[in-house]
Amino acid sequence: MTRQPAASKSPLTKRDFEALSDFRYQLRRFLRFSEDAAQSEGLTVQQYLLMLHIRGCAGKDWASIGELAERLQAKQHGVVALVNRCEAAGLVKRKANPDDRRIVEVHLMAKGERFLNRLAMLHRSELESLRGTFRVARLTAFNDDGAERA
Template structure:
């Protein structure tokens, strides 16, 4: 994408919008740091936690293909294969034949993967509750009359 394709829509941001955006970004970074530190204390990498979560949270079923996981994790196919290999070596996931498509395999959580994901996800839920409004996206709606007068 060329830089000229990134032209912003609408008027420039107000000071209040910059503050809201900065606060939101700060909240995201605090959450990500919490997540990275927490999963490492439990013997996983952040990418492994994301893999387990993507599997358990996959819409409508309890498994996914490498291609689907690559899309969900925004990684290249070969990177997901390596990630699955490492997770399988730690007994977090397993591979199974895909009866619907012989060209792909299903990636599933193991009992150990379910156990550690359950514990880590509960900790993440608790942290999100603590962060509460810090992770509320900025309101980009039209300024109310009082705001328009003070601008």
């Protein structure tokens, strides 16, 4: 679960609202790009994200259902349904973990790798094009070192 920052007693300024608005706008533009890119490949953004999180799992080439649920910020049963659809499409496969049979490993298949590589390249290019515009402005409720103001 993500940690909630303590609420500041300082009122937000117009600049704070502008910074928050700009951040949300840039974030939404990137997410819209991602949705469109996945759709152009015949995938949903959730399918792309599932494959991305499998490939991006630190220290191994698979991810568990629980890890994927955390990364996708989704319920486990929803992730199971997503894995079912991806498995039926030939994008991923499940394997029982040899050390702990309670853990289901989700691995990318060659077809999933091909889709993921194409989409990840597009996403990297889009992020590079946003460099300098996709930023988080410091809100006035925080000092320059990031510490909350009294």
